[in-house]
Amino acid sequence: MAEKIEITEEFNAVIGVQSDPWIHEVTTTSVRAFARGVGYSDPVYFDEEAAKAAGYRSLPCPPTYLGTPVFIPGLSNDTFSGPKNTGPSLNHGLKNVLDGGAETEYFADICAGDTLSVTSCCSDLSIRESKTTGQMLIVTSESTYTNQEGQVVAKQRGQGLFY
Amino acid sequence: MPLTWNAFDEGSALPELQKAPGVTQLVKYAAGGGDFNPLHHDFAFPQSKTLGSIIIHGRFKYAALGELVSNWLDHGGRIRTLSCQYRGMDLPDQPMVLGGTVTRKWEEGGEKLAEVKLFVNNAGGKNTTPGSAVVVLNN
Numbered sequence: 001m002a003e004k005i006e007i008t009e010e011f012n013a014v015i016g017v018q019s020d021p022w023i024h025e026v027t028t029t030s031v032r033a034f035a036r037g038v039g040y041s042d043p044v045y046f047d048e049e050a051a052k053a054a055g056y057r058s059l060p061c062p063p064t065y066l067g068t069p070v071f072i073p074g075l076s077n078d079t080f081s082g083p084k085n086t087g088p089s090l091n092h093g094l095k096n097v098l099d100g101g102a103e104t105e106y107f108a109d110i111c112a113g114d115t116l117s118v119t120s121c122c123s124d125l126s127i128r129e130s131k132t133t134g135q136m137l138i139v140t141s142e143s144t145y146t147n148q149e150g151q152v153v154a155k156q157r158g159q160g161l162f163y
Numbered sequence: 164m165p166l167t168w169n170a171f172d173e174g175s176a177l178p179e180l181q182k183a184p185g186v187t188q189l190v191k192y193a194a195g196g197g198d199f200n201p202l203h204h205d206f207a208f209p210q211s212k213t214l215g216s217i218i219i220h221g222r223f224k225y226a227a228l229g230e231l232v233s234n235w236l237d238h239g240g241r242i243r244t245l246s247c248q249y250r251g252m253d254l255p256d257q258p259m260v261l262g263g264t265v266t267r268k269w270e271e272g273g274e275k276l277a278e279v280k281l282f283v284n285n286a287g288g289k290n291t292t293p294g295s296a297v298v299v300l301n302n
Contacts, residue, residue, distance in 0.1 A: 030195075033191075033194055033195035034195035034196060034226075035195070036191055036195060037188075037191040037192035037193070037194060037195030037196055037223075037226075038192065038195070038223065038226045038227055038229075038230050039182060039184070039188060039227070039230070040230055040233075042233065042234065044238060054165075054238040055238065056238075062226065062229060062230065062233065063226065063228075063229025063230070063232060063233055063242050063245055064222070064225050064226045064229045064245065065195075065196070065226070068197060069197065078199075079198075079199050079200055080197065080198055080199070080200070081197030081198070081199070082197070098249070099221045099222075099249050100248065100249060101221075101246065101247055101248035101249055102221075102222070102225050102246065102247060103244065103245070103246035104242075104244065104245050104246070105243070105244045106241065106242055106243055106244070109241065
């Protein structure tokens with residue numbers, strides 16, 4: 001349990017600093033793999049004819065799926081599959097982490113064939129008192145997804161709870 | 164049938180979705196979603212041993228709430244925002260009931276919008292993953 005967490009100037013300096021972009025691919029195979037993983041039976045996420053009949057260009061991304069990050073050994077995280085370098089890190093020294101939640105905001109449709117360029121940053125820091133873990137540092141990360149036409153199609157925010 | 168604006172009201176319930184993902188389903192999700200944390204498939208992993216079981220990915224439940232909303236819309240509209248908070252762990256092979264209720268229905272800037280509150284109830288009836296979504300209807 002952390003004694004006392006303080007949001008220092010050094011921490012605040014990290015807020016808003018964007019990572020280098022990383023490519024996420026959306027392919028018919030990757031959409032099917034995700035839809036199968038969740039357990040969908042809706043043919044629109046598997047069958048291109050069904051997707052076109054429903055008004056999409058190709059298989060649409062199921063909700064929360066925003067492409068598969070290109071995996072390159074050494075540059076990618078072997079456990080979580082994303083890039084290792086996601087911008088400046090916070091040296092808070094807290095050992096434990098919980099996933100607090102996620103939010104996705106959509107601005108346009110995303111379909112198989114799209115290539116998304118993704119940047120991420122720490123967008124907010126706060127401290128919360130928890131009865132079970134004491135003080136927790138809440139780190140909100142925001143990723144921005146820009147398609148091959150240069151259009152921002154989605155933003156996803158996630159909260160890491162460090163204690 | 165794609166959902167239409169006149170087919171629901173504030174207070175309408177979304178058709179429920181039942182799931183009880185086992186290890187094999189979680190492995191499929193890991194492959195599709197890219198999260199290979201052993202806590203979600205390896206019973207011999209130290210954190211799994213400490214907890215007494217592997218646990219379901221929070222992101223699996225988030226995606227399943229997306230499936231619930233997608234099934235309800237049936238491509239009669241699109242999701243503008245979808246969020247959830249992870250309040251409790253869920254274990255494999257345990258029945259979960261996902262559902263939701265329309266909490267607000269309104270028109271704004273020529274768009275037909277609805278807000279829904281979402282839940283993932285575990286076998287004990289506890290909502291481990293409250294969520295919400297805003298959707299835009301086509302017709």
